Amino acid sequence: MSAVLEARDLVAGYGGLTVLREVSVSVDPSEVVVVLGANGAGKSTLLSALSGQLPLTGGQLLVDGTPVRNARPDVMLAKGVSLVPQGRGTLTGLSVMDNLRLGAVTRKDKAEVGTDIDRWFTVFPRLAERRDQVAGTLSGGEQQMLAVARAMMSRPRLLLCDEISLGLAPVVVQELFVTLAEVNRELGTALLLVEQNAELALEIASRVYLLEVGEVGASGSAESFRDDNSIRAAYLGY
Numbered sequence: 001m002s003a004v005l006e007a008r009d010l011v012a013g014y015g016g017l018t019v020l021r022e023v024s025v026s027v028d029p030s031e032v033v034v035v036l037g038a039n040g041a042g043k044s045t046l047l048s049a050l051s052g053q054l055p056l057t058g059g060q061l062l063v064d065g066t067p068v069r070n071a072r073p074d075v076m077l078a079k080g081v082s083l084v085p086q087g088r089g090t091l092t093g094l095s096v097m098d099n100l101r102l103g104a105v106t107r108k109d110k111a112e113v114g115t116d117i118d119r120w121f122t123v124f125p126r127l128a129e130r131r132d133q134v135a136g137t138l139s140g141g142e143q144q145m146l147a148v149a150r151a152m153m154s155r156p157r158l159l160l161c162d163e164i165s166l167g168l169a170p171v172v173v174q175e176l177f178v179t180l181a182e183v184n185r186e187l188g189t190a191l192l193l194v195e196q197n198a199e200l201a202l203e204i205a206s207r208v209y210l211l212e213v214g215e216v217g218a219s220g221s222a223e224s225f226r227d228d229n230s231i232r233a234a235y236l237g238y
């Protein structure tokens, strides 16, 4: 079985600054993987590179075992890799409905777009009540729900989530993680989570990569990371 997405020896950065140094990670179909790392380790940069937002200066991306040429965001989206970027990926000037419709823009099965919008309104009733409201006036939690639903409207096989709990109340974070676990279980969507709330992420993840200054310092099962005293002290705070 090929990974939905595999990164081999990725090198990427900004101008003259190399952030990712030969990073290799993979996510299997329906797998939940979490990337941990200190501030500035390169976690967001990794998700940008995996979603085609940041050009690679070395290495390769493979989808279903096949190398991706020209990994631009639209290409990666069409291949089933969708990003929920840090800081809420919504178009703030557009309504909730229009954000969701635009999330489906790459899909060929347009007939089912309405059904999917209804599904996400069932998952997030607060969005249904605000369907005509401009996204920029939603609360932080509502915007994050919209960002997840919008990214899911492309029916991705892999959802990349960059710090979706940032700035949200614990109860909203809990709700979002329950939803992500359901999405994974019921739709089979694989998840790659970059998350400050490591404890919650480890609850739903089966595997972990630890990024250290742009390199994979360690990897293993979520269980082994939870049982590791130094990891617990550094990332789980107990």
Ligand SMILES: Nc1ncnc2c1ncn2[C@@H]1O[C@H](COP(=O)(O)OP(=O)(O)OP(=O)(O)O)[C@@H](O)[C@H]1O
Binding pocket: 014, 017, 019, 037, 038, 039, 040, 041, 042, 043, 044, 045, 046
């Ligand atoms: N657009 C950019 N231009 C230049 N340098 C950048 C840019 N974005 C990030 N960096 C730098 O790249 C390095 C990695 O940043 P990145 O945001 O990927 O880390 P992170 O692990 O996600 O950190 P955090 O947990 O603090 O969000 C940092 O040193 C950062 O200053």
